[in-house]
Amino acid sequence: MASPGAGRLKMPRLPLVSRRAVTDPLVAHMYDRKFPGRDPATEPGQTASGAPGNFEAVFAHSPDVLEHLVRGFHLKQTRARKLPLHYMELAIARIGWASSCRWMFSEHIKILRGLGYTEGALADLPDWQASDAFTATERAVLAYADCFALDHGRVPDRLFARLRTAFSDEQIVELTYVAGMFLANAAMIRALRLEHDDYDERVREMPSPPEYRFVDAEPAPLPKRG
Incomplete structure (x- = not known):
């Protein structure tokens, strides 16, 4: 069975911010940490855990929001x-x-x-x-x-x-x-649709034979029991 989203290029809904466009020091720090030696927008790769690695590169559109997210992750992880x-x-x-x-x-x-x-x-x-x-x-x-x-x-x-x-x-x-x-x-x-969550909606109408048409009619009587 094909995996969800198979057959199309897996990309998030917003473009990745190029390293060349980064001016914010925190965003630059995150890029150096997550994408060492490469530009995630032009040189796709994987993170150490095997994810596509586009979370930071999409949220980099708003450095303030990315900072808020990263500080939350740091708060969770710190020994404090x-x-x-x-x-x-x-x-x-x-x-x-x-x-x-x-x-x-x-x-x-x-x-x-x-x-x-x-x-x-x-x-x-x-x-x-x-x-x-x-x-x-x-x-x-x-x-x-x-x-x-x-x-x-x-x-x-x-x-x-x-x-x-x-x-x-x-x-x-x-x-x-x-x-x-x-x-x-x-x-x-x-x-x-970031990282591993870029896949098509799975709840949708499934195909039926072309001749099928719903008819609003009285149902046939059921057989009597016993």
């Missing part, structure tokens, strides 16, 4: 966080899955692998509710992530009480901010 990184990454990966953001799910599964999660646990993440691979605290984090991605932030009191048992108030604020930030990122990634 009180919440252990693996809990944040677990929430992010789950949000990627639940919001159908292929790139987010793929990138953060790789991070979880690097943090020591087993292949069995990673394979169970899509249906974590039926898995015994996660601790009670991890399950609370995953459920909290689902509340963001699937229920618009509606969180049951009993679930929040579990979080308060496991984490400090500061840690809960960090988890909440990271979950909300990455949910927004997932929506932007999909809207702009």
Whole structure:
């Protein structure tokens, strides 16, 4: 079966900013870090993790927005966080899955692998509710992530009480901010068709025989039972 979007050039919905057009120092820093020695607009390549590498090159159209995004990523990653990184990454990966953001799910599964999660646990993440691979605290984090991605932030009191048992108030604020930030990122990634999320809409009318026409008529009677 062909993959979604197969047969057309995979490009985001906005053009990539050429390195030659970059004047902002933070954008230049990000280009040097993500695209060392090349111009992403004219020399396509892959990031270290295998992604197309166009996220920064599209958001570079607005250096202020790119800076806001990058500082959010830095806030999540810095050692100053009180919440252990693996809990944040677990929430992010789950949000990627639940919001159908292929790139987010793929990138953060790789991070979880690097943090020591087993292949069995990673394979169970899509249906974590039926898995015994996660601790009670991890399950609370995953459920909290689902509340963001699937229920618009509606969180049951009993679930929040579990979080308060496991984490400090500061840690809960960090988890909440990271979950909300990455949910927004997932929506932007999909809207702009960035990285691994450049594929055609899969929910569409499928072809039928040319002679098919719907007829609004009384249905034939069903046979009587027994």
